[in-house]
Amino acid sequence: MAISKPDSALLILGHGSTENPDSSHPSWEHADKIAATGQFSSVHCAFWKEEPSFRQIWPMIEEKEVYIVPNFISEGYFTRQVLPRELEIKGHTSERLGKKVHYCDPVGIHSTMTDLLIKRAKEILDPGVNLNETTLIIVGHGTNLNKKSVDAIKDQVAAIKATDEPFGDVIDAYMEEAPFIADWKTLTDSPTVIVVPFFIADALHSYQDIPVLLGIETEITEAASQRDVFRQNPYHMGDRTLYYSSAIGTDPSLAEVIVDQVSYFDEHYRS
Amino acid sequence: MTLAETLENLLPLDSTLRFGELRLSRSAKGLYRAVHSRNEASEEALEKLESLKELRELAKFDANNEYRPLKTAPTLKCGxxxxxxxxxxxIGRLDAVYPGLFATWVAYDRGELTPVSLRNTLDRQTGMYRFAGxxxxxxxxxxxxxxxxxxxxxxxxxxxxxQCAVSRIKPNERYIPALCTEACTFAVSTARELVKEAYDKANAPE
Structure with missing residues (x-):
């Protein structure tokens, strides 16, 4: 959605990583794309585990009005606790160091994510694969720190099931809570399985950890940017065929989702 | 005064400044330049980096292609x-190499940024870092x-x-101070490791 905020800054928040160089990449890509449109006076990124950190960002922003969009998948531990605490903001709109700060919804709960997940699942399949004999698994992190963390994924599974898409089944699975993605062979009984990581980046979890849990790698590999080959779908494992996509957050259209979350804020939360 | 105006004052025409591992200069005609301070002898042979993306990629890896999650690690590549x-x-280009470092100094020097004590930083942690304090x-x-x-x-x-007193860092004509006004994720992670190490040692089976 095209909006014009010539006096406002946009701040995109990401997790980042001290171990994987690709974690912050999508946030910067989306930031550069949005900055090039000139819709905002300035566009910034800040991270939990990289620089600029959430604590370092305020002196960098000179505008008096700031829209913050968490480039996070779910409304949970990070978006409800860590981000507001570290940025010293509260509620939808705060005053911070003389700035009016608007805290938008995270990208992962945007309504277009359902279409993106379906698009990503179908685009990695080889021609001729029968969707009726295919199970789509949306995989997330899962954590015992906040029960809402899995809600975004459960909501997407329900939304995909409610469409006309003829997947044999659509289920959710997680790295750190049941149903575990490592059990994908027993969680599904279809000949073909597509796994789409509901993550922001092809980084530590989606590129390095989950492939080991799925059994398509025997040990944790180097980061995606350090390897020549991204993935070589499909993976034939016994009588099953597995397709594994890159993280949903790497889709270039996420830049539009970020801007959309600003529009949504103005329409629904702005007083 | 904006950050850009502050930079113009700190780095007037025909002057140089050190900033981290960088040498910043501004020509008599107003052209800003940043190079690694170890490059001083051979500017003609250096690779020109124009975009923020190129500069961010430069700062991401060291000369051995190891990831640099901490941008102020003393391992910035030359050339x-x-x-x-x-x-x-x-300033955007400097931020691509040293995110927020210039703005941190400016805010601190103006008295707009109060350093946060280590205990304050550690005590507010939750989740896996909740015992760091x-x-x-x-x-x-x-x-x-x-x-x-x-x-x-x-x-x-x-x-x-x-309760601890800490000396205020003063401006310097030869360099822009690189300041840490609050302990970073590496310090917090190390605090957690040290606490865990001490706990494991105290509770080790005899």
């Missing part, structure tokens, strides 16, 4: 130059000595706790 005429554009002063000193001092160019401006 490049970036130059432009616009002050705000130049239980470190003793000996552990805090060990973090500064073994993590901060050798691994980062920033000068610590925060006290261990709010």
């Amino acid at each position: 490049w130059i970036t130059e432009c005429e616009d002050s705000a554009d130049f 239980t470190i003793n002063d000996q552990m805090a000193n060990r973090i500064m000595r073994e993590v901060c001092s050798p691994g980062c160019l920033r000068k610590i401006a925060w006290p261990i706790d709010d």
Whole structure:
């Protein structure tokens, strides 16, 4: 959605990583794309585990009005606790160091994510694969720190099931809570399985950890940017065929989702 | 005064400044340049980096292609130059190499940024870092000595706790101070490791 905020800054928040160089990449890509449109006076990124950190960002922003969009998948531990605490903001709109700060919804709960997940699942399949004999698994992190963390994924599974898409089944699975993605062979009984990581980046979890849990790698590999080959779908494992996509957050259209979350804020939360 | 105007004052026409591992200069005609300070002898042979993306990629890996999650680690690669005429554009380029470092100094020097004590930072942590705040002063000193001092160019401006006095860092005509106004994720992670190590040691089976 095209909006014009010539006096406002946009701040995109990401997790980042001290171990994987690709974690912050999508946030910067989306930031550069949005900055090039000139819709905002300035566009910034800040991270939990990289620089600029959430604590370092305020002196960098000179505008008096700031829209913050968490480039996070779910409304949970990070978006409800860590981000507001570290940025010293509260509620939808705060005053911070003389700035009016608007805290938008995270990208992962945007309504277009359902279409993106379906698009990503179908685009990695080889021609001729029968969707009726295919199970789509949306995989997330899962954590015992906040029960809402899995809600975004459960909501997407329900939304995909409610469409006309003829997947044999659509289920959710997680790295750190049941149903575990490592059990994908027993969680599904279809000949073909597509796994789409509901993550922001092809980084530590989606590129390095989950492939080991799925059994398509025997040990944790180097980061995606350090390897020549991204993935070589499909993976034939016994009588099953597995397709594994890159993280949903790497889709270039996420830049539009970020801007959309600003529009949504103005329409629904702005007083 | 904006950040761009502050830079223009700190780096007037025909002058140079050190900033972290960089040498910043502004020509008599107003062209800003940044190079690694070890490149001073051979600017013509340097690779020109024009975009923020190129500069971010430069700062991401060291000369051995190891990931640099801490941008003020003393391991910035040599062999490049970036130059432009616009002050705000130049600050963006500096931020790509050292995110927020210039703005941190400006805010601190103006008295708009109060350093946060290590205990304050650690005590507000939750989740896997919730016990980090239980470190003793000996552990805090060990973090500064073994993590901060050798691994980062920033000068610590925060006290261990709010009762400790800490000297205020003054401006310098030859360089822009690289400041740490609050302990970073590496210090917090190390605090957690030290607490865990002490707990495991105290509870080890005999």
